[in-house]
Amino acid sequence: MALPKRHEPKRHEPKRREPERHDPLPLPPPPDIVRAAYAELVVTDLAESRRFWVDLLGFVVTRADPGVLYLRGYDELIHHNLILRQGAAAAAARLAFRVRTAADLGRAEAFYAALGARTARVPADATPGVREAVRTEDPLGFTVEFFFAAQYAERLQQRYDLRRGAEPARLDHFNIVVPDVRAAYEYYRSLGFGLSETIEDGDTLYAAWMFRKQTVHDVAFTGGDGPRLHHLGFFAHESHQVLRICDILGSLHEEFLIERGPGRHGVSNAFYVYLRDPDGHRVEIYTSDYFTGDPDHPVLRWSVRDPRRRDFWGHPVIPSWYTEASTVLDLDGRPRPLVPEQQPAEVKVGADGFIP
Numbered sequence: 290m291a292l293p294k295r296h297e298p299k300r301h302e303p304k305r306r307e308p309e310r311h312d313p314l315p316l317p318p319p320p321d322i323v324r325a326a327y328a329e330l331v332v333t334d335l336a337e338s339r340r341f342w343v344d345l346l347g348f349v350v351t352r353a354d355p356g357v358l359y360l361r362g363y364d365e366l367i368h369h370n371l372i373l374r375q376g377a378a379a380a381a382a383r384l385a386f387r388v389r390t391a392a393d394l395g396r397a398e399a400f401y402a403a404l405g406a407r408t409a410r411v412p413a414d415a416t417p418g419v420r421e422a423v424r425t426e427d428p429l430g431f432t433v434e435f436f437f438a439a440q441y442a443e444r445l446q447q448r449y450d451l452r453r454g455a456e457p458a459r460l461d462h463f464n465i466v467v468p469d470v471r472a473a474y475e476y477y478r479s480l481g482f483g484l485s486e487t488i489e490d491g492d493t494l495y496a497a498w499m500f501r502k503q504t505v506h507d508v509a510f511t512g513g514d515g516p517r518l519h520h521l522g523f524f525a526h527e528s529h530q531v532l533r534i535c536d537i538l539g540s541l542h543e544e545f546l547i548e549r550g551p552g553r554h555g556v557s558n559a560f561y562v563y564l565r566d567p568d569g570h571r572v573e574i575y576t577s578d579y580f581t582g583d584p585d586h587p588v589l590r591w592s593v594r595d596p597r598r599r600d601f602w603g604h605p606v607i608p609s610w611y612t613e614a615s616t617v618l619d620l621d622g623r624p625r626p627l628v629p630e631q632q633p634a635e636v637k638v639g640a641d642g643f644i645p
């Protein structure tokens with residue numbers, strides 16, 4: 290009698306990894322980024338922009354030169370959070386991060402050289418208030434600047450007598466539009482950024498919030514044709530400051546500048562409003578997010594199907610918020626061509642699977 294066949298469990302031999310001929314060389318260490326520090330926007334009518342950013346929103350003018358303004362929030366101690374430069378066409382010229390030491394400038398050059406990215410050293414004070422800097426065209430297509438030494442401005446935190454508008458305190462974050470959110474996440478992870486929250490579904494990463502300072506983010510990604518700047522987020526201390534700028538714009542019959550909100554974000558828990566400046570650059574006034582500084586800070590993952598993810602109260606997001614964003618410029622000041630969105634989104638209404 291034949292013995293019954295012994296049932297052998299199927300073996301899964303580990304696949305032998307063939308040596309890859311084109312394994313990338315290990316990257317040198319990235320610069321030690323401290324925080325998102327400032328941005329430069331090109332605007333087409335500086336007087337109109339000054340009215341919006343300074344007279345209405347309440348930014349402080351650190352310096353005004355012909356054709357250019359240097360602005361900061363009331364808590365900010367370095368020279369500026371925002372440069373507004375007069376130009377022929379609206380655009381976002383650069384995003385600037387502060388780094389921890391002067392040696393991080395050399396690290397930035399070596400890191401981006403290894404990535405094959407164009408870089409340039411910028412001499413001290415080429416930008417007023419900023420000493421030597423390194424600029425690069427990063428792998429996502431944005432012109433990014435790293436600087437260490439900066440000129441300090443007068444401390445205005447307790448000059449309550451000067452405050453106006455939304456009483457902005459400081460720059461909080463950059464939100465950028467990228468064709469491939471996962472690639473953006475991987476790149477910023479290589480720069481040492483932590484991940485605080487995501488919007489995802491199955492294998493698709495629709496949006497991610499990443500930080501160096503100990504808040505929810507310094508940079509966030511929205512999926513779409515890119516590279517484009519989605520918005521600059523400025524921190525205010527209290528939710529009534531968000532409401533106040535809405536009341537001011539309503540009183541002036543300039544309510545059309547309020548694009549979305551006010552509301553409570555699901556992601557980040559922040560209270561927010563999105564405004565559009567006279568050129569259409571989007572600005573968020575943002576308050577009451579949370580501490581992320583523990584080394585093992587757990588990630589909060591939102592389902593793309595949760596209607597509370599973008600607005601905790603479930604309010605729909607206006608389509609322009611998903612589709613419109615600012616052109617970005619290369620190192621030579623030329624507009625960057627757009628790469629079409631590559632997100633494998635299951636639900637294609639809006640950048641993160643907006644549920645109609």
Ligand SMILES: [Fe+2]
Pocket residue numbers: 462464520521522573575
């Ligand atoms: Fe934001």
